[in-house]
Amino acid sequence: MGKSATSKQGNASKSAGAGLDPYEVGPLGLFQLVDENGTEVAEVPALPDGLAVRLLEAMLFQRALDQRMLNLQRQGRIGFYGTAKGQEGAVLGSGAAFEEQDWLFPALREGAIALWRGMKLEHYIAQCFGNSADPTQGRQMPCHYSDAPSHYVSLSSPIGTQISHAAGAARAAQVKGEAGRIVGGWLGDGATSSNDFHAGMNFSAVWQSPIVYVCQNNQWAISVPASAQTASETFAVKANAYGMPGLRVDGNDVLACYVATKMAADRARRGDGPTFIECLTFRLGGHSSSDDPSKYRDETIAKTWEARDPLLRHRAWLVARGEWDDKRQDDFLAEAGKQISEAIARVEAAEPVAVETLFTDVWAEPPTMLKDQADRLANEEMI
Ligand SMILES: Cc1ncc(C[n+]2csc(CCOP(=O)(O)OP(=O)(O)O)c2C)c(N)n1
Numbered sequence: 001m002g003k004s005a006t007s008k009q010g011n012a013s014k015s016a017g018a019g020l021d022p023y024e025v026g027p028l029g030l031f032q033l034v035d036e037n038g039t040e041v042a043e044v045p046a047l048p049d050g051l052a053v054r055l056l057e058a059m060l061f062q063r064a065l066d067q068r069m070l071n072l073q074r075q076g077r078i079g080f081y082g083t084a085k086g087q088e089g090a091v092l093g094s095g096a097a098f099e100e101q102d103w104l105f106p107a108l109r110e111g112a113i114a115l116w117r118g119m120k121l122e123h124y125i126a127q128c129f130g131n132s133a134d135p136t137q138g139r140q141m142p143c144h145y146s147d148a149p150s151h152y153v154s155l156s157s158p159i160g161t162q163i164s165h166a167a168g169a170a171r172a173a174q175v176k177g178e179a180g181r182i183v184g185g186w187l188g189d190g191a192t193s194s195n196d197f198h199a200g201m202n203f204s205a206v207w208q209s210p211i212v213y214v215c216q217n218n219q220w221a222i223s224v225p226a227s228a229q230t231a232s233e234t235f236a237v238k239a240n241a242y243g244m245p246g247l248r249v250d251g252n253d254v255l256a257c258y259v260a261t262k263m264a265a266d267r268a269r270r271g272d273g274p275t276f277i278e279c280l281t282f283r284l285g286g287h288s289s290s291d292d293p294s295k296y297r298d299e300t301i302a303k304t305w306e307a308r309d310p311l312l313r314h315r316a317w318l319v320a321r322g323e324w325d326d327k328r329q330d331d332f333l334a335e336a337g338k339q340i341s342e343a344i345a346r347v348e349a350a351e352p353v354a355v356e357t358l359f360t361d362v363w364a365e366p367p368t369m370l371k372d373q374a375d376r377l378a379n380e381e382m383i
């Protein structure tokens, strides 16, 4: 089982030093800037001030938050949770490359991007509790975050559906002539087998829409390995069949993910069309709180990927440059833990969602049938 799972994973260090231009590295190579020891193997281009440290902080925060949320699920306090453990580099490196005006259509593991863009921590936590502190009033299953101010749109659970939503939003920006606005669409390796993948990729290329697709190839779709998902050599190469560039990036190298996605975003913003990026990574935990990966995969492979942990790698790179140290990390994690505990306490104290909200926020003018039901509820006929 474990052996077949590795056939499409490549070797994260094989193409080290391949060059600065991920478009030249192409869909069969692997764009990497920093190797698993934190050593720079290709020159890291100039980054916005403070970005590299902020990326480490955001990854550390997400790892801590994921663990706390998983604990809440184990304690029966929330119903479900899916962590991004091991994939934080691909999540935050890609997410940080977008701008405020862009619209983002995530899959299951990108919640950290919503926080990065300003979603309130309490709203993130409340979405998982589904109580009255949740602005979406418990109408989605946990981890289906949406945050209007940060243009972060909730996924729909059916795999791949967000790809068509993203393609449509990018087309809309184009038709409306919204120069400077682009769209980001995330998906997993498993989602490349969905109908929406074909529809979204095809029409984004036909229309040359301003969109960047980011595929997190974490090598598993629950218990189905990537090798059972496609006969293509890589996921990135599929993009070429649709007529768009496909990039393949070391997904555990947060800086490589940022640089590649930023180049793709700039390209889309210039009106030069879509790009598909495969971030090669590994899901260190279970698919979700309902999963036990030891039942279907060889966990010794997970051990080799622990050594490629994106947090350790980026931390080592920053420490070598004198921009991070143990004390800073300890202080940061202590403060993060405090913020998370306080937010959980506030959210958990909120009331359940009021049953009357079943009738609100959907229709500007509710139809007669719903008005009738709301009246009957108010008169306690339905309780
Ligand atoms: C249409 C559909 N079929 C099956 C499922 C059940 N399901 C939920 S997540 C998932 C696997 C997704 O794998 P991938 O796209 O690789 O994303 P990952 O979970 O690895 O991030 C499946 C099969 C679903 N949600 N929708």
Ligand SMILES: [Mg+2]
Binding pocket: 188, 189, 190, 216, 217, 218, 219, 220, 221, 222
């Ligand atoms: Mg997957």
